[in-house]
Amino acid sequence: MQVRGGCCLPSNIKTGAVMNNNVMDKGNIIYRIRKYLRSAEGSAYYFILPSIVLLIIFSIIPLIVSFYMAFFNANMTLDQVSFAGLDNFKQAFSDKRFLNSLKVTLIFTALEVPIQVLGAMAIAALISKNTYTNKLFRAIYFLPVICSATSIGIMWKMILHSNVGFFTYALQSMGLGKINFFNDTHLTIFVVAFISIWRSFGISAIVYVTAIQNVNNSLYEAAEMDGANKLEQFIHVTAPSIRPTFWYILMTRLAGSLQIFDIIFMTTDGGPNYTTESTVTYIYSRAFSSSASMGYASTMSVILFVIIMTVTVVLYRRMNAEEA
Amino acid sequence: METVKKNTAKGIAFIILLILALLVVVPLTWLALSAFKEEKEILAYPPTFFTHSFTLKNFANTAKRIKIIRYIMNSVIYAVGTTALAVVVNAMAGYAYARKKFLGKNVFFILTLATMMIPFQVIMVPLFLVVYKLGMYNTYWGLIIPRVAVAGSIFMMRAAFAGLPVELEDAARIDGLSEWGIFWRIMLPQVKSSVICLIILSINGSWNDLLWPMIVASDTKMRTLANGLALFVGQNSIQYGASFAGALISIAPMFILYIFGQKYFVEGMASSGLKG
Numbered sequence: 001m002q003v004r005g006g007c008c009l010p011s012n013i014k015t016g017a018v019m020n021n022n023v024m025d026k027g028n029i030i031y032r033i034r035k036y037l038r039s040a041e042g043s044a045y046y047f048i049l050p051s052i053v054l055l056i057i058f059s060i061i062p063l064i065v066s067f068y069m070a071f072f073n074a075n076m077t078l079d080q081v082s083f084a085g086l087d088n089f090k091q092a093f094s095d096k097r098f099l100n101s102l103k104v105t106l107i108f109t110a111l112e113v114p115i116q117v118l119g120a121m122a123i124a125a126l127i128s129k130n131t132y133t134n135k136l137f138r139a140i141y142f143l144p145v146i147c148s149a150t151s152i153g154i155m156w157k158m159i160l161h162s163n164v165g166f167f168t169y170a171l172q173s174m175g176l177g178k179i180n181f182f183n184d185t186h187l188t189i190f191v192v193a194f195i196s197i198w199r200s201f202g203i204s205a206i207v208y209v210t211a212i213q214n215v216n217n218s219l220y221e222a223a224e225m226d227g228a229n230k231l232e233q234f235i236h237v238t239a240p241s242i243r244p245t246f247w248y249i250l251m252t253r254l255a256g257s258l259q260i261f262d263i264i265f266m267t268t269d270g271g272p273n274y275t276t277e278s279t280v281t282y283i284y285s286r287a288f289s290s291s292a293s294m295g296y297a298s299t300m301s302v303i304l305f306v307i308i309m310t311v312t313v314v315l316y317r318r319m320n321a322e323e324a
Numbered sequence: 325m326e327t328v329k330k331n332t333a334k335g336i337a338f339i340i341l342l343i344l345a346l347l348v349v350v351p352l353t354w355l356a357l358s359a360f361k362e363e364k365e366i367l368a369y370p371p372t373f374f375t376h377s378f379t380l381k382n383f384a385n386t387a388k389r390i391k392i393i394r395y396i397m398n399s400v401i402y403a404v405g406t407t408a409l410a411v412v413v414n415a416m417a418g419y420a421y422a423r424k425k426f427l428g429k430n431v432f433f434i435l436t437l438a439t440m441m442i443p444f445q446v447i448m449v450p451l452f453l454v455v456y457k458l459g460m461y462n463t464y465w466g467l468i469i470p471r472v473a474v475a476g477s478i479f480m481m482r483a484a485f486a487g488l489p490v491e492l493e494d495a496a497r498i499d500g501l502s503e504w505g506i507f508w509r510i511m512l513p514q515v516k517s518s519v520i521c522l523i524i525l526s527i528n529g530s531w532n533d534l535l536w537p538m539i540v541a542s543d544t545k546m547r548t549l550a551n552g553l554a555l556f557v558g559q560n561s562i563q564y565g566a567s568f569a570g571a572l573i574s575i576a577p578m579f580i581l582y583i584f585g586q587k588y589f590v591e592g593m594a595s596s597g598l599k600g
Contacts, residue, residue, distance in 0.1 A: 038503070039503075040424065040493075040497065040503060041424055041425055041426045042426065043424070043503035043504075044420040044424035044425075044426040044429070045426065046503075046504075047416040047417060047419055047420035047424070047507070048416070048417045048420045048421070048432055050412075050413045050416065050417070050473070051413050051414060051416070051417035051436065051473040051478060052417075052432060052435070052436070054413065054469070054470075054472055054473035055435070055436060055439045055473045055475070057454065057470075058451060058454065058469070058470035058473070059439040059442050059447065059473075060435075060439065060442075061450075061454060062447040062450035062451040062453075062454055063442050063446075063447050063450070065450035065453065065454070066446065066447055066449060066450040069449070069450060069453075077456070078453060078456075078457070123340075123341070123344065126337050126340075126341060127341065136345075137341050137344075137345055139586060140345045140348050140349060141344065141345070141348060142582075142586070142589065142590065143348055143349075143352065143579075143582070144348060144352075145589075145593070146528055146532075146575075146578045146579065146581070146582045146589065147352075147532070147574075147575050147578065148531070148532035148534065148549075148550045148571075148574050148575070148578075149532065149534050149550070150532075150534055150549075150550045150551075150553045150554045150557075150571065150574060151355070151553075151571035151572075151574045151575050153554070153557070154355075154553070154557055154567050154568065154570075154571040155351055155352070155354075155355045155568075155571060156351070157557075158358070158366075158564060158568070159351055159354060163369065164366070164367055164368065164369055164371050165371065166354055166371045166373060169369075169370050169371050173370075198347070198348075203593055206590050206593070206594065207593075207594050210590075210594050230333075255443060258443075259443050259444075259445040259446070261445060261534075261535055262534050262535065265534070265554070266534075266554060266557070269558070280445045283445075283448075283449070284448075284535075287448075287449045287452070288452075288538075288539060294449055294453065297449045298449050298450065301445075301446045301447070301448075301449055302446075304443075304445075304446055305443065305446040308443055308446070309441070312441070
C-alpha cells in the first residue's frame with residue numbers, strides 16, 4: 001500500500017492485516033482501486049472532486065459553450081437555434097455600437113489603469129511605515145472596497161447630481177459654474193473612471209504597502225549610507241524591489257478594467273449617447289434584454305476574451321523577459 | 325535648510341493623504357446622513373450636508389416600495405450559502421494540492437489555475453444557459469452553486485496548508501483517524517486565519533455581487549439587496565430617501581464586519597488575488 005514517507009509503520013501493518021483477510025480479492029481491480037481511494041494519497045481525489053466538478057461545469061464548459069455559441073443564432077431559452085457561421089463576427093465588426101463599446105472600454109482602461117498602478121504605488125510609499133496615522137489612512141482608503149457598487153453608484157449619482165448635488169453645488173459656489181457630470185458626452189467617461197478608481201484604489205494601495213513592507217531593510221540602510229534621499233531611495237530601492245507586485249497589479253487591473261460593468265450600470269447605464277457604454281455593458285444588454293440574442297452576445301464575449309488574453313499574454317511575456 | 329526642505333515635503337505629502345482620506349470619508353458620511361433626511365431636504369437647493377429634518381421614514385419606505393426584507397433575506401442566504409460551501413470545497417481542494425501526492429495532481433492543479441484566467445463577464449452568457457438548462461434559474465441553488473469553487477481561494481488555502489508540519493498528519497494517522505477526520509478535525513483548525521479570510525472575502529463578495537444576481541435571480545422574489553436596489557434606482561419614479569436608506573443598509577453590515585476583521589479583509593484580498 002502507499003505509504004507517506006517512512007513514518008506510517010503502524011498504519012502499514014494494519015492495512016497488511018486487512019489484506020490477509022481478503023486474500024481472495026487480491027487480484028480484484030475494483031477492490032484495489034477502492035483500497036487506494038481510502039489511502040492517504042488516493043483519498044486526494046475525493047478532496048479535489050467537488051472543486052473540479054464545479055469548475056468544469058461552471059467555468060470551463062461555459063467557456064467552451066461561448067466559443068461554440070458564437071457561431072449560432074439563439075434566443076434566451078435556446079428553443080430556436082440556427083447555425084450562423086461567421087455571420088455574427090461579420091455583424092460585430094460592422095456593428096457601430098460594438099466598435100464604440102470597444103473604444104469606450106479602451107479609453108476607460110487608459111484612464112483607470114495608470115492611476116491604479118502608478119498612483120497607488122506612490123501613495124503606498126507614503127503610508128507604508130506602521131505609524132498610527134498611516135494605519136488610519138490605510139483603513140480609510142480601503143473603506144470603499146467593502147461597499148457594494150450599488151451603494152457607491154447611488155451615492156455618487158446624487159453627490160454629483162446636476163441640480164441638487166452636494167459636490168456640484170460646492171464647485172458652483174467656488175465659481176466653477178454648473179457642471180453636468182452625468183450628461184456630458186466628453187466629461188462623463190472621466191466621471192465614471194473616477195468613481196471606479198475611487199472604489200478600488202484601496203486594494204491596489206494596500207497590496208503595494210504589503211510589498212513595500214517586505215523590502216529588505218538593509219537595502220535602505222545601504223542607500224542611506226550612499227547619501228540617497230527618500231525620493232532617490234524610492235526610485236532606486238523600493239521601485240525595483242516591488243516589481244513583481246507592479247506586474248501583478250497591472251495585469252489584474254487591466255483585465256478588470258476591460259470588463260468594467262457594475263459602476264457604469266449603476267451610474268450612466270452607457271449614456272449619454274453611448275459615450276460610456278463599455279463592451280460588457282453592451283453584451284449584457286444584448287444578451288438579457290427583451291430582444292435577447294445569445295449567439296451574438298457570445299460572439300462579442302469571445303472577441304473580448306481574445307482581447308483580454310492577448311493583453312495578458314503580451315504583458316506576461318514582457319514580465320518574464322524583464323525579470324529574467 | 326535640509327530639514328526645512330524635508331519638512332515641507334512631509335507637509336505636502338500629508339496634505340495629499342488628507343485630501344484623499346476626505347475624498348473617501350466625506351461622501352460616505354454624506355450618504356449616511358442623507359438616509360435620515362426628509363425627501364424635501366434631499367431635493368432642496370442649496371443642498372445640505374448635515375441632517376436638519378431627522379426622520380426614519382426612508383427606512384420604512386424601503387419596506388413599502390421595495391421588498392427590502394425579502395431582499396435582505398435573499399442576500400443573507402446567498403452570502404451564507406456560498407460561503408459555507410466555499411470554505412469546505414476550496415479548503416478540501418487546497419488541502420489535497422498542498423499535502424498529497426497523487427496521479428495527475430499537476431494536471432488538475434493547472435486546470436484549476438487556468439479557470440482564474442477565465443473572466444466572469446466573458447462567460448456570463450453561457451453560464452446563464454448552463455444554469456437555465458440545469459433548471460436552477462431563479463433559484464437559490466442557481467445563485468449559489470456556480471460561485472462556490474474559486475481558484476483564487478483554492479490557491480490561498482493551498483499556501484496555508486503547505487506551511488504545516490508533516491508530523492501533525494502522521495500522528496493523527498497513527499491514532500487511526502480517517503483521511504476526512506485528519507483534514508476536518510486536525511488540519512483545518514490549524515489554518516484558522518486563512519479560513520477567516522476566505523469567509524470574510526466570500527461574504528463580502530456575494531453580499532455586494534451585482535452582475536450574477538441580476539442575470540440569474542431576476543424574479544422579484546429572488547432578488548438580492550444589491551440587485552433589487554439597483555433595479556429600484558433604475559426606475560423613473562425613484563424615491564431618493566428610500567434609495568439612500570437602502571444603500572446604507574447595504575453598506576452597514578460590511579462596515580461592521582470591516583471594523584472587526586480589517587486584518588482579514590486586507591490579508592485575504594492581497595493573497596487570493598484582486599477582484600473587480
